[in-house]
Amino acid sequence: MNNRDRKTRLSIFENPVRKSIKWSDVEKLVLALEGTICQGNGSRIRIVVGGVSLNIHTPHPQKKLKPYQVRKLRDNSTMAVSQGRS
Numbered sequence: 001m002n003n004r005d006r007k008t009r010l011s012i013f014e015n016p017v018r019k020s021i022k023w024s025d026v027e028k029l030v031l032a033l034e035g036t037i038c039q040g041n042g043s044r045i046r047i048v049v050g051g052v053s054l055n056i057h058t059p060h061p062q063k064k065l066k067p068y069q070v071r072k073l074r075d076n077s078t079m080a081v082s083q084g085r086s
Contacts, residue, residue: 005032012074017067023059026073052076 008025011018030037035049043057054076059065065073 001029001032005029012070017070019064019067021065021070022063023065024063026065047073 004025005028008021008029011021012026027037030047030049033049035047038046038048040046040055043060045056045058047054047056054072056069056072059069
């Protein structure tokens with residue numbers, strides 16, 4: 001995991017919820033955590049990291065996640081599964 005991935009992971013867990021997290025950065029973070037992203041119907045995707053899955057819609061037409069999407073990432077603990085790993 002590179003420094004940018006670490007910053008993205010930290011920004012997911014910041015309070016108040018950030019509105020400037022780019023979807024492309026989250027995709028790179030998932031891959032760095034050895035996770036997968038599976039495309040569903042339309043903009044629906046499934047993120048799987050460490051056996052924990054999360055279903056969300058990709059942000060469109062904008063490139064940044066909405067606050068509720070960031071909260072889903074945080075609350076579902078998809079990104080927290082590997083928080084002890086660097």
